[in-house]
Amino acid sequence: MMRPYVVKQGDYLTKLAHVHGFDADEVWGHPKNDELRAMRPNPELLAPGDVIHIPVQTKEGLPFTAGTANRYRASVSRVAVDLVFEDEEGPMAEEPYEVRGLRGADGEPLNGQTDADGRVHFDVPVTVREIEILFPRRNVAYTGLVGDMDPGSEESGIRKRLENLGFLIAGPDLTVDREEALRGALVAFQRSRGLPVTGKLDADTRKALIEAHGA
Structure with missing residues (x-):
């Protein structure tokens, strides 16, 4: 039996499968999720308010021995x-970094070095919501929210991609109209990509933005 579940910010299929104890592939391929699957090609990019059907959980207890540590x-x-x-000069290539917030057994950060393109790649447990990436030589740190990106079909997803790419200032700015700020960011992005400068989110601009962001 399946039940509807309303997606919250930070939810994605792999995380939901872990939290609610179901097989991700089976649930995503279930006929009750046909409509959602058609709307969201990537199950790891869900939007708050989406409805996914997941199995009804049955209460199961774990065996234990009384009077002893289990x-x-x-x-x-x-x-x-x-x-x-990237910074104003290009990719932050071969830059040492630390990833904090992974909740490792010893509490130690994950250390690594960016590649020639400034890329950082690592795995995180689905129980982790927030991480911090520190670049010691530059004395700068960035905070990331795992699973917080919204689909590119949503305005919130467009805004977040423009923020990540440096075209839109993150967070509320009471001195700037939100729609005007978005239009200005789209104009700047369109110019950077050689697209017709309209300040509007047409199909070509949306596609280019998703490609530039990587997803």
Whole structure:
């Protein structure tokens, strides 16, 4: 039996499968999710308010022995995080970094180095919501919310992509009209890509923005 579940900010299929204990592929391919699947080609990019049908959970207890310490081990699914960092001069190439907030057993950060394109790639448990990526040599840190990106078909997804690409200032700015700020960001993006400058979100601009962002 399936039940409707309303997607919240930060939800994505792999995370929902872990939290609610179902097989992601089976649920995504279920006929009750045909409409959602047609609207959202990528199940890891869901929008708040989307409705996905998931199995009704049955209450199952774990065996235990009274009077003794009982130990349980659970496996946690992981998802890939792929980011590219640039500054005004181009890619932040071969830059040492630390990833904090992964909740490792020893609490130590994950260390690595960006590639020639400024790319950072690592896996995070689906239980992690927020991470921090620190670049020690530059003394700068960036905060990322895992699963927070919205589909490119939504205005919220367009705004977030423009923010990540540096065309739109993140967060509320009471001195700037939101629609005017979005139009200005679209104009700047269109110019950077050699697109007709209209300040409007046409199909070509949406496609180019999604491609430039990587998803």
